[in-house]
Amino acid sequence: MGLTIMNVATKPQTAVVPPSPEKDAPNDSKLAAWSSVRQERWQGELSVQGEIPLWLSGTYLRNGPGLWHIGDYGFRHLFDGYATLVRLHFEYGRVVMGHRQIESEAYKAAKKNKKLCYREFSEVPKPDNFLSCIGDLANLFSGASLTDNANTGVVTLGDGRVVCLTETIKGSIVIDPNTLDTIGKFEYSDSLGGLIHSAHPIVTESEFLTLLPDLINPGYLVVRMEPGTNERKIIGRVGCRGGPAPGWVHSFPVTEHYVVVPEMPLRYCPQNLLKAEPTPLYKFEWHPESKGFMHVMCKASGKIVASVEVPLFVTFHFINAYEEKDEDGRVTAVIADCCEHNADTTILEKLRLQNLRSFSGEDVLPDARVGRFRIPMDGSPFGKLDAALEPEEHGKGMDMCSINPAYLGKKYRYAYACGAQRPCNFPNTLTKIDLFEKKAKNWCNEGSVPSEPFFVARPGATEEDDGVVISMISDKNGEGYALLLDGSTFEEIARAKFPYGLPYGLHGCWVPKA
């Protein structure tokens, strides 16, 4: 019995865009998390300490911004980096790691021209760069100058295709999960147009749901795509109730029958999209006067069945949502949980690379919590937002969450996320949240930065937390390893050291063994 994929370590190569010290952001920390990936690709078997369960068979893919340089020019913000895909292939208790840059147009153009050619999250090409790279000023308005750097997440569609995503629609890129080859653009065959979408579609075996914010006539299109097609069809539309523009929808939750559309007071700012210099909140603006709302749309009819004002909130990531029912089975409320930053936008600034690279021992990570929205379904105008458990349980840090996917849209008990052990400047623990007992179990290793804990259920499991949690760790010595925790006890069961530390990654997916 052998591994079904090549497991020969490729010789370390020199990155085509060579890392070099940033001029604008000195790196005081040894953590690999905030340094550009060392080389374009690598693959090899890792040696394992502990035991990888034999039932764990398949590939964990993780995407994220891993290269923040062009020559000796250093990018500003975590979200600017060119996408680095990492793969952990588990089979027969062994693990093969591979990483590779995604060959987006933006990455290829930067390599070829040795300069920034497309607009990234906070970086904008200088006019002469921009004109020489991709043409005339009209490109600014048509969206041609926007990046296709698919650096946020990766999803396995119901038909088996694996797609890397970011918030620009053109940044949807199909990859091969075995070789990490870039296969090509995911072209949507419909005529919905638009330039941006949620970075986190809801993907199941039977559908792909996402939100398309409408910046011209503020609102959101809720759309659905079936496996085997590239055509998004409109389920319905939500008009914004406040503000000059829709709220940022990095993610959104669903229940069994509804799509929940958040309208966050942190809103897109069309003027900022066109600016050459970054503004304090980049492409967004904080509009507390515009208020926050939660809308609930029926998936089957596209009708809006609830639309309530809620307290001000700031979130990137919804965790899950479900329907609350009375004794007669009538839905009385929708509960939606998220990683909520106490309505404080400063987290965006904290994710600048110079802040991440310069931890002085001061506790500078803003507090966050599991924010639980209660959206009444009886026509009441207001919804509630409270902490689902005492935030001290997870050190008042909370982001990068996952659940057992079998509980998507259903009443659930456990969430896995990154929390904080203070002082810190970034979430530095893994936390298992028990929403019934309102308790957390925490994993921490001083000076380390773990990436999003990803839950994989044991085949045949009947308990919600029967499975493993995978994370990748950057340690204080500049090294890194894959970590496996038991989903139930949250104790370490195995780790596998990388040949060198890898940059921080954002979100992942599971590709089951074919």
Ligand SMILES: CC(=O)/C=C/C=C(C)/C=C/C1=C(C)CCCC1(C)C
């Ligand atoms: C990595 C992550 O979480 C978010 C990335 C967001 C990106 C790359 C957003 C890019 C955008 C532009 C390049 C212009 C249009 C607005 C916006 C979607 C913010």
Ligand SMILES: CC(/C=C/C=O)=C\C=C\C=O
């Ligand atoms: C990494 C992060 C927030 C951490 C703060 O607690 C947010 C990432 C957002 C994009 O996926």
Ligand SMILES: [Fe+2]
């Ligand atoms: Fe995200």
